[in-house]
Amino acid sequence: MTRQTFVPHAYQRLIIEHQSEIARSNVWAFMGAGKSVCTLTVLEARYRQGIEAMPTLIVAPLRVAQSTWPDECKKWAHLSAMEVVPIIGDVQQRSLQLRHDAPIFSINYENLPWLIDHFKHDGRSWPFGTVIADESTRLKSTRVSYQRSENGTLFLKRSGGSVRGRALAEVAHTKVRRWVNLTGTPAPNGLRDLWSQQWMVDAGKRLGRTYSAFEQRWFQSLPGDRGYHDIRPLPHAQEQIQAALADCTISLDAADWFDLQQPIVRRVYVDLPSHARRLYRDMEREMFIEIDKHEVEAVNAAARTMKALQLASGAIIVDEKSGWREVHDVKLQALDEIIEEAAGMPVLVAYHFKSDLARLQRTFPDGRVLDHEPQTIRDWNAGRIPVLFAHPASAGHGLNLQDGGNILVFFAHWWDLEQFQQIIERLGPMRQLQAGHRRPVFIYHILARDTIDEDVLLRLQTKRDVQDVLLDAMKRRTHASRSPA
Template sequence: MTRRVFVPHKYQGLIIEHQSDVERTNVWAGMGLGKTVSTLTTLESLYALGIETQPTLVIAPLRVARSTWPDECEKWEHLRGLEVVPILGDANNRAMQLRRDAPIFSINYENLPWLIDWFKHNPRPWPFGTVVADESTKLKSTRISNQKSKLGKEFLKGSGGSVRGRALAQVAHTKVKRWTNLTGTPSPNGLKDLWGQQWFIDGGQRLGRSYSAFESRWFQSVKGDRGYHAVEPLDHAQEQIQQALRDCTISLDPADWFDLEKPIVRPVYVDLPSGARRLYQDMERKMFMEIGEHEVEALNAASRTMKCLQLANGAAYVDDAGNWKDVHDEKLHALEDIVEEAAGMPVLVAYHFKSDLARLARAFPRGRQLDQNPQTIRDWNAGKIPVLFAHPASAGHGLNLQDGGNILAFFGHWWNLEEFQQIIERIGPVRQLQAGHRRPMFIYHIIARDTIDEDVMLRRETKREVQDILLDAMKSKGLRV
């Protein structure tokens, strides 16, 4: 690979300056703004100047840890002296990689408990002086607090939240000097997502020493219409939390730096056939339906929601063994129209259930699934795949798909705002522009009318508003926040 000369954009210069000046920081930069190369540039400078001498640990989703960080390091001329070594594979391979002499190592979040345990049972001390948490929302569910015993000895307390967060907490403030949280979506589910991430920055100094303290200060329990209790932020919470984080956070929005056209969004409605509508109404009202010889029961509201989403897409699971039955093909027909309208341009299709994938593959035999094989991404970007089926959970962080096309169709819908935003940005306007493609991005939402599809889309918009307000208030327009 021929290395390229890196000329940072102004916004990348702001990220580099901020990371250099603030040892423990949040970098909230919208998708496509070059957080990875900016962070690597900061690290290169810190190592070159002798400010940092210990290795760096990058924690990221699996695909990003395996490919994005090492590939980005090999892409740029000024990073020639750096190397990113992935700590992946089986336990023996991970241990072998840890013994290598390299400045930067990358690991996926799922292997964090193993990593912490490995250093506990080996004579080698914890080596990483810097940690970069890429897509730090993976740490949002951490529930931990610093406590002092009667003798004045500090210890960590916490049994809730994620296992990986609790494992990482053991070294976050005792062995790590420099910490960077990277994400473009800091609060995908609202302000409550911020505490777990921020704890790794300051141990609770800004938002509260424990999650319960954070919650009691800025949230209230509200009784809903159906008797359930929800936790909602107080009126002053947003402003006060933003103020608390200003000195350690930089926020950048692509819209402030590019003259971008918004994606062209087209809802495509389908109507359920009468038979499918009867099944849907039975499940919705009675939590029970009969598909042929199969009796399908939803044991709770969550199960009913899942079954209704499946029915809206055109199939439903009928047993615990993963068997499913076709119900209708309306969404498949709508997608056929979209592909035909594309007139040969590749189409990226977001699905949710395995039954969706099977039916899509059957209806579009030339289509392919986005899998673990790097050649699949290369073929897509080379225009060799007319229809690419991608689950949003596996088509998110760090994947560059913009060369392959500019058309995205949502075959099925789901609640997760972060995954929804991430798959859009794989071929989104920012990436299209950066890749030199002067073309609009098209998003097609295939929606089953009068079904839970409509509820999911409305709920995603509601969740988006909270995050957008936060990002707008924290964003930097040429000034560090």
């Protein structure tokens, strides 16, 4: 893969400067801001200049730890001397990966308790001088504090919350010198989500040394329905909390940096597993032979690509009697990470095949399908649907979906340009502005790398004929296969 030259945007320079100057901090930046490459840029400079000698640990959701951070390191020219080693797999694999001589390691949140115990029992001291908590809202439920015993000894008291958060708290201040929280939505469920994340930064210095102290200072308990009490922030809470965090936090809103009349488009690439890649290559080879042998019209060429597109999405229809069978789930994993990053903001997901919808509904049971019921649209626009699955053909002219959200993900792809444009328009930038929403529209394309997914997107962006795109793709793939390694 050819490495790219990183030319940071103005807001990315702010992130780099912030992390370079503040040892323990929060980076709250919008989805797709490039928080990963900015963080790696800071780390690269610290290692190159000899400022940092200890390895860095990146904690992230599974797929992000497994592929996103390592891939980001391989993508950019200025990071060529860097390596991110994922600590993923079974216990034996993780233990072996930890023995790599690398500057950066990544691990998923679920394996944090194992990692802490590993160094306790392995006889090795904790090696990581820096911790990067990617999607730091995963720590929001941690309840810990430092207390003094009767003889004056300081100890860590664990009073609730996630096991992984409590495990990480053991080293957060005693063994980690630098800490960075990365997230686009630091308080998806309200201000109370902030305490635990900030405790990892400063052990309660700014928001209260215990969660109880935090609540008592900035919240009030009011009678709610059915005898329950609602915990609500006091009128001055948000302003005071923001002021308390200002010296260690950078907060960037996409609306301040982008033209709101243009969507922010992001490509999310996934790699097919080896068995799926073999199936795909066989299918693509047969498809290209057929297209090359005969003069075909665009509509027929599109029809011949259906199975390749199905396979790129993760399932293939065997026949009418047998139905479809799943081949891989890498796109589902990618979508899960996008939804996770959205942190409660509704997400509209465009699918194409019935097998797509079945797999989406199985993986995201809280999702709903855009149907002909008017109530579905009302529920979406009222924010009551976290994930809405829509076939572009059913989301055409006249539907207003802009009040429900501003994030659209293309899970699967198809050649129809009008359908593509119409589903974008349902919550598009102009509709957002007309409805009074000062927020950008995010469009994500989940693409299986080196597959027909990329060819379809090229067709949609350039409006070229389907047959021309396919013939060009055939030539590129044939040339690549004949080129020396």
